[in-house]
Amino acid sequence: MFYIILLILLIVICYKWGDWRNWQKYQSTILFFTLGDFLYMGLTYLKPLWDYDTNFAKGIYDNLFVNFTIFPCTILLFIPRFPEGIKKQVLYILKWVVIYTSVEWLATLLHSFQQENGWTIWYSLTFNFVMFPLLWLHYKKPLLAYLGSFVVAVTILWLFKIPVNDIW
Secondary structure, eight states: OHHHHHHHHHHHHHHHHSOGGGHHHHHHHHHHHHHHHHHHHHHTTTSOSEEEOOSSSOTHHHHHHIIIIIHHHHHHHHTTTOOSSHHHHHHHHHHHHHHHHHHHHHHHHTTSEEEOTTOOHHHHHHHHHHHHHHHHHHHHOHHHHHHHHHHHHHHHHHHTTOOGGGTO
């Protein structure tokens, strides 16, 4: 139920303030965001760090729901309103980090999000501080964002000792 309420709220907010008319401009960044989560699902299949629980879908369908609803709305709100000036940009990213981390914290309390295998809200906070600048970087310079994402992925796999050898 948590994700249905979140989605309804997000759609209302996105309808009012999101840049729906120009969604094509943001499509590649939406796909980048989604690809990152798909890679996460594949690479951590044997040892997941977090998991969504929508209460109406199970397994990969929970992730698909989040990927095809919440992530696009996030991009349609985040990218078009990105400010000029470093101070405003830092504050803007901080705002989004607080929003995402707070939603995850609430979802965890409501048992709609599980942190597993050593992942904590503090890792999520850190991850969000990296993720939002990477999303902006992807919008501006996609190749650099892919390189940065590769470094982040390898770091997470190494830090949490994810057994990628067993996947293949």
